[in-house]
Amino acid sequence: MGREEVFPSTGFVPASACCLCYALVAAVFGLAFAVPQHADPWYNGLLASVGATLVVFGFAYCYRNTSIYDPFWCWYPLFAAVGWMATASSAPSARGWYTLVLIAGWILRYNVSWPWEGWLHGIRTEDWRYVMMAKKLGLTDSLGAGYWLLVSLASSHLVPTMLVWSVLGPVEKVWTAGSEASPLGPLDAVAAAASLGGIALQFVADRSLRTFRQRSAGAAGAAQAKSLETQVC
Structure with missing residues (x-):
């Protein structure tokens, strides 16, 4: 995708770890929507999104490579949408289906244009923006708590997740309305x-x-x- 750089301590994340990480992400979403729905589905989606983000951060910290997060913000809207549709009280509406197809189409476009090497080859470098943010904070390596709390967890994991959620969250009703959805219109x-x-x-x-x-x-x-x-x- 973009320019890639490395810190002296940037770690290699093998493809097996990348695949395991995102299998666990899918499992987190599945679990969040499989438990009894006592709360509003919106909160279940938010909980799943934050929980899955923390799973990815755990892998980033263990392997010393924040770029394992790179595909997350692209894929998690699809996980959330499928979870909402699968647990809705009635069959998905036509609006829910075409919106899901559009999201899947956008993800397909992104992955065809910028395929992630982590799936097949693992990742050895980090996105240059992570390095740039660290340097602006006076950090020259990714070993200390300052990097992992400010640059990795806060700026590079939670902030992008919440930015996507700010767009995804309001659309939740499209996938949970089911038969109560209004008819399609112009x-x-x-x-x-x-x-x-x-x-x-x-x-x-x-x-x-x-x-x-x-x-x-x-x-x-x-x-x-x-x-x-x-x-x-």
């Missing part, structure tokens, strides 16, 4: 068209950015090779 068509257009626009932008980076990397490589040839001569 606004649904507008919303679906706008969402599909946004997904398509992002996909085109992703491809353009990838092409630009590949060309830039090729130009830089050619310039470096030319420089080396000049030095050798």
